[in-house]
Amino acid sequence: IATPLTALLKKDAFHWIDVDTKSFEQLKEAMCSTPVLATANFSKTFIVKCDASRSGLGAVLMQKGRPITFESQ
Known part of the structure; x- marks a missing residue:
């Protein structure tokens, strides 16, 4: 789930795209749901x-x- 977000931590320029938003929402849902x-x-x-x-x-x-x-x- 977090692979696209982890890729943002590399030394290249930070470019947030739609796949990052989807990954963030999925990660947030997974962490907040019981x-x-x-x-x-x-x-x-x-x-x-x-x-x-x-x-x-x-x-x-x-x-x-x-x-x-x-x-x-």
Whole structure:
């Protein structure tokens, strides 16, 4: 979602175009909306996405792109 906006940070001249506006609106919507948790379907495939650093970790359990649960420490 943020790739067009990240490209604006390069050393070239800053030129805001329609694709940047669309990207900004999509990013704003994604950051401000609360995901609705799905109910697990044990006959379907689960996906675990995780991220970690020295100060913590986070994970989400998903099915079909919908979050089932979030975990962090």
